[in-house]
Amino acid sequence: MTSSHAFRRFAFAYGTAFAVLYVVALKLDLALFTVYPSLGIVLLGTHHSRDVSGPSMAFLAPAIYWYGWTATAALEAVMVGVVAAFLPERWTRRFWPGWLWVVPALAMLACVYLTMPWFRLAPPGN
């Protein structure tokens, strides 16, 4: 097993796995950490405001989940990539190279589907 072959297997598995795991993290809201930029705070895990008395005040401490979703998917995809790098060549040859672009393309469509609620929100006053 040469290092370039191992890196190829890692890269292919990482790119494919990340696309799937990112959609899972987005759908299930699995952020490795939550960032509150205005407060300069980073909390482990996904944290949503539990202020039920004034949810409209959420803009005072906006939370960022995108970094956390990306970190969750990246961490898991690295594990998948490392496993793939150590698999025997004869096993990974069965992997259809087309998955490398089909899976991310499908993941992007899934992201569009998961973002649809934004487009159904009415502007203020309606």
Add this chain to the structure above:
Amino acid sequence: MATALLIIHGLVAVALLGAMTHQTLATWAPARARPGSFFGRFRTVPSASFANAIVVLYAAAALLGGIVYLYFRVDIRPDLERAGHWPALGLFDLKEHFVAIGLALLPAYWVCWRHPRADEPARTRAALTSILAFIVWWSFLIGHVLNNMRGFGL
């Protein structure tokens, strides 16, 4: 600071857009004869030589975008939410998702271009390049629209 970072982010994005478009056109429509037209010359580039630059520019643009995003989330987005610009925010969310997926594809993209294997279908490389080109164009246009939201009168 935020304005300076945003301008640098935009300049890196322009360079990336140019490199990505050159490579994508050269991949799908390679010029066989000596080109006479502007379009012909545009696509007559050694595609593989663009791969390193694209990987570096994409990573740099994503990193800068990730930093600028902190300012966007605190100073810009709450105003857009209060004004009810939900479709624009949805399109921007898609930009975030697409950029993350594209970032993870960079190692495979680099391997496909710099260390191609004889038994590997050229379609894989072309499709991967096209996906990245779509992400780069989408990100550039949506970022541009959001940045100039008020100028567009939206």
